[in-house]
Amino acid sequence: xxxxxxxxxxxxxxxxxxxxxxxxxxxxxxxxxxxxxESREVYIFVSDELQVMVFPSGNWSxxxxxxx
Numbered sequence: 001x002x003x004x005x006x007x008x009x010x011x012x013x014x015x016x017x018x019x020x021x022x023x024x025x026x027x028x029x030x031x032x033x034x035x036x037x038e039s040r041e042v043y044i045f046v047s048d049e050l051q052v053m054v055f056p057s058g059n060w061s062x063x064x065x066x067x068x
Contacts, residue, residue: 006035008042011058016042019052019060 008016020030023046032045042054051063 004037004066006037008035008040008054009058010043012040012056013056015058015060016044016054019054023050045066 016033020033023030023044028046028050030044030046032043034043034045035041036043040056044052044054046052052060052062053063
C-alpha cells in the first residue's frame, strides 16, 4: 500500500483532535477519520447521525444526510 503524507494546517489538526476528544468523552467510537488532500478537509464519521467536517481554517461543522 502506498503511503501518502497528510498535511493539515496546525489549526485543522488541533480542531480535529478536539473533535475526536469530544466524541471520546461521550464514549463514541470514531469509525472513519480521513484527510482529503485535494479539498484539504478532514472528514470524521462517528455514525449516520454524527459526521463532522474540519476545514483548513480550523472551523468545523456537523454534517447532516442532506449535505452528503
